[in-house]
Amino acid sequence: MGQSNGPGDSRREMNGAGALWATLANHGITTVFGYPGGAIMPVYDALTFYPEVRHVLARHEQGAIHAAEGWAKATGEIGVCIATSGPGATNLVTGLADAMLDSVPLLAITGNVARHLMGTDAFQEADITGITLPITKHNYVVREVSELPRVIAEAIRIARSGRPGPVLVDIPKDIQLAAFAGEIPVPHARPEAPQPLPEVVARAQELLRSAQRPVMMLGGGTVDAAPELTALARAWDIPVITTLMGLGSFPSSDPLWLGMPGMHGSVAANRAISEADVLLGIGLRFDDRVTGRVNGFAPKASIIHVDLDAAEIGKIVRTHLPVRSDAREAALALTEGAQKLERPEWRAQIEEWKSRTVMPEHWGAGYAVKAVVDRLEPDDILSSDVGQHQMLAAQLARFEKPRRWINSGGLGTMGFGFPAAIGAGMAEPGVRSVVIAGDGGFQMTLQELATLKMYDIRNVKICIINNSFLGMVRQWQELFHEKRYSEVWLGDSNPDFVKLAEAYNVPGYRASNAEELPAAIDAWLNDPHSALLEVVVPNEHGVFPMVPAGAALYEMIETEAKAVSAEPTTSPTTAAATEEAKRA
């Protein structure tokens, strides 16, 4: 392989690979998640000279990148993952797309074939920068070894600054091996957060002052401004809705909190949006799962949209007052001179909606999820995978602090939850990192059970809600495809999850009914090791409330009973919702 620095590859005689680690170390990066291979071997070789950086060997590159995301989501710091060329690099694609949609600061480093082989369809060559162009904030191929540390430093800056996102740096193997003699850069200073213009703040305050039925809606861009936003809402006495990504930006225990909006949002949140006269949206991108049918979204409201990313403002919903600003800066500015305007009628209306929340009283997935989340401490990190269990957790858990709820919100990536919980758990070994997963999604990345053993990780608690179905898809088939359960039954082929865990030396527990559950939860949470709990629940439970795809938020189906009695439809339209709207 051309020149090799061999054992002489010490910090004194540095090659490109060494320069990479030195730059990462200079940037305070302590942990990276990865998987080796031919085209990245010099980097793994140089790693042995950098004991200050811990490398976590996942069992699949997808596991590595989701773990890096979990790390980033829990801490707000950049997550780093490493893969080899070709198949290693393409295994990162899902995680990059996930990080892109959820604005996760992430650095992905891939090896590539040597420069002279690039473009020749060489062994394990893939044009990873071409492949990931639309799903990265930016990406690079390093063309000269002298540029490598500068590119890494710049990639880290881009990933973290403004609206965060994933950046990929592809490093040809000959560059990893080439001698490097330059300076190792130190981190760029973080740019100052953009502040709202005073005249815009004044106009927003005017709107808030005149509002009879205001609501605030907080998205994923608000997680680092929770105290300021909480103060803002209380100062004006405005009810608060937090999106799936914003859960934790406002304490659930506050009477002003209305829950989550959208497809599986709370009655109070969705009705409040539909009736509001002023909607103050901060750090959210009005995802279609949040808005429902866009022209039925907040039909009576003047919308104030605060976002760091100018391109988000006006992208989906018409905005009456655009405010380009950092969430914290906007919160501080809007709080100054706030008037506590209690609106008793609005309050009363909201209390009535809130009283319509249905808590799961009978044995089923909701009951099980509630039993688990009720046992969590505010400091615990709760991750979820994607599906019914995710929506149930979002509906039933209490979120008192930001960065304690880890989710694949934008991409809805099955297989995300468990490795993300590992990343979060490794970032914060002092707290429990609990993940709720479905029997379907858990099987997409279950091989990471091995990672728990390998690094003696003791704080990851896996809860599998086993309904023997790809539950969320089954629910749609039930409601919109006349119960034609096409390819969603897992029951006959599911493994014995407890035995599976044990095969990886992870203790396993199981509960199959309401009586067994409390003791099983106790044993599972009190186990000094990371442990798995399988909860076997009835097959056909649905998640409600639900706004069918393509319907407006006010066309929500509030309870399962109403969904069942609604006319079955042959197409995924809103007939069921229309029925409900007529009755409401």
Place this chain on the structure above:
Amino acid sequence: MTSETFQPQDHLISILVRDEPRVLTRITALFGRRGYNIRSLSVGNTEHPGVSRMTIVVSGDRGVVEQAIKQLEKLHDVVRIIDHSLEKYVDREMVLVKVSLTPETRVEVRQIAEDFRSRIVDVGRHALTFEVTGDEGKITAFIEQMRPFGILETMRTGRVALTRGSNADIPTQVYSGDSAALTPAVEPREEKARGVPNLF
């Protein structure tokens, strides 16, 4: 961007980009992915090494163009965007038009070409190839005039544009010209954002 308000219309923008591999793909992929329609695109070097300039004609309503500009703004390779609807500008396009000839039409075709100040760039036995430079209207008019004689083929370069007046679109304090300045000097977003309507 709702269909009620959709009135396709052409908008002329210029984009100054770092001359890095794949930058053209990055720009066109953004248009493709978000469903913005490029009517014409021309790219060339600038007087600053390391910086290329694109002129793009986007069709769509005002909202589409604003969204396109805001999305382009976010690309790291984009140094500056100039929305020509906000300033006075000059624009030109060049076209090569090959018109078929017969002994009967020869004089008339040449006369029309002269009226348009067009140059003959190739003479064939049965065809003449003309070069016409001008704004879009002039080029379209020329092609329409020639159509009855039989147009064999045309090639248009796409429009190119520059802002009128003595200000350069790349301020020299932002771009010192040497490639080291490619990195931090172009960083401030505010500098890039000039020319984008500032709603905020």
